[in-house]
Amino acid sequence: MKISDRLRKYSPWLLLGVGLGVGAAVVVAFEQTMHYTSQDAFCMTCHQDNAGKEWMQSVHYKNPQGVVVSCASCHIPHEFAPKMVVKVGAIKDVWGFLQGKISTPEKYEALRLEMAQHEWSRLKTNGAKECRQCHKLEAMDNPDMPFVKDEHEAALKSGKICTDCHQGVAHTPPGKAEVAQHP
Ligand code: HEC
Ligand code: HEC
Ligand code: HEC
Ligand code: HEC
Numbered sequence: 001m002k003i004s005d006r007l008r009k010y011s012p013w014l015l016l017g018v019g020l021g022v023g024a025a026v027v028v029a030f031e032q033t034m035h036y037t038s039q040d041a042f043c044m045t046c047h048q049d050n051a052g053k054e055w056m057q058s059v060h061y062k063n064p065q066g067v068v069v070s071c072a073s074c075h076i077p078h079e080f081a082p083k084m085v086v087k088v089g090a091i092k093d094v095w096g097f098l099q100g101k102i103s104t105p106e107k108y109e110a111l112r113l114e115m116a117q118h119e120w121s122r123l124k125t126n127g128a129k130e131c132r133q134c135h136k137l138e139a140m141d142n143p144d145m146p147f148v149k150d151e152h153e154a155a156l157k158s159g160k161i162c163t164d165c166h167q168g169v170a171h172t173p174p175g176k177a178e179v180a181q182h183p
Contacts, residue, residue, distance in 0.1 A: 037087065038072040046097050047071075050108045054171040061170075074130050074170065075119070082126070113174040120163050128161040135162070 036042060044052045052071075055061050060069040077083050102108045123130070137152040155165065167173045 034083075034087070037090070038076055040070050040072070043071045046093070046102070050102060050105070051171055058170045069134070069170070073133070077126070077130065078133075112172075116167070116171075116174045120167075123163050124161055128163060131162045 040052075055071070060074075076086055096102065100107070102111060137156055140148060140152055142148050151165075162169075
């Protein structure tokens with residue numbers, strides 16, 4: 001049998017095999033990229049001197065339980081479609097970074113409120129799902145502060161989301177650069 005005949009004979013299987021191999025490699029690369037770009041270290045490459053520094057001072061990094069809440073758990077949705085929206089949006093941030101949009105503390109401060117508003121409205125559209133992954137308002141009951149339960153019961157009824165009342169839970173709240181972190 002000539003080599004070309006042999007190839008012809010096997011080519012559908014060869015093609016399928018190669019196709020599956022390439023497909024698998026693409027899926028793995030995609031998963032790896034998704035995973036890598038969700039890690040704090042990745043976020044820190046650009047946010048070390050701003051959002052990241054503030055986060056490390058906040059209750060979501062430093063608390064008696066030693067629970068470190070990652071950037072991704074608040075900023076990156078778990079479901080595929082909303083996650084993709086955030087990831088594709090991040091391409092704009094890479095571009096913004098290259099343009100030097102947050103290259104100095106002054107520039108960052110000037111942009112802070114606008115950025116925070118983007119995040120608040122994103123959380124508004126999903127009812128602050130990311131926060132509720134850890135915090136259950138229904139279950140929050142502090143005997144030392146009974147008004148917290150009342151406050152949250154009212155919040156649940158009125159349809160308010162966490163960031164309507166709690167802002168700056170991981171960063172300096174906008175407009176209050178000189179004021180200490182939440183609480
Ligand atoms: C390549 C640099 C870079 C990396 C890496 C990066 N960011 Fe950003 N990020 C920026 C820049 C620049 C802005 C300002 C965006 C703008 O308005 O163009 C920004 C803005 C944001 C905002 C405000 C969003 C908005 O819509 O205004 C959030 C939230 C944010 N980043 C979170 C993250 C998280 C979480 C990670 C890690 C998963 C991350 N960033 C990784 C550069 C980066
Ligand atoms: C991965 C889990 C997790 C996520 C996601 C999360 N939190 Fe928390 N949160 C914690 C932990 C842990 C603490 C610290 C508990 C403690 O020691 O009081 C905390 C503390 C708080 C506190 C109390 C602050 C204080 O001074 O005691 C508030 C308010 C809060 N979180 C709001 C939020 C909001 C708003 C979001 C969403 C933007 C959010 N959290 C997302 C785990 C989480
Ligand atoms: C209507 C306003 C309002 C909304 C909406 C709201 N809270 Fe609160 N929350 C309060 C007040 C007021 C307190 C008590 C004072 C404080 O710690 O800021 C409180 C306290 C807390 C505490 C501290 C509890 C303790 O016992 O120390 C946590 C954690 C918290 N809220 C998380 C959340 C999360 C997460 C959401 C969204 C799922 C949310 N809250 C929605 C008003 C609100
Ligand atoms: C506990 C949830 C939580 C964690 C953890 C968290 N963020 Fe945020 N982040 C928020 C919320 C909510 C806002 C909207 C503004 C606000 O309420 O303070 C925000 C705002 C921002 C902004 C816009 C600027 C500003 O100050 O409002 C950037 C950039 C950002 N986050 C990046 C990060 C990065 C990078 C990390 C990890 C190093 C991180 N965040 C960790 C909840 C979180």
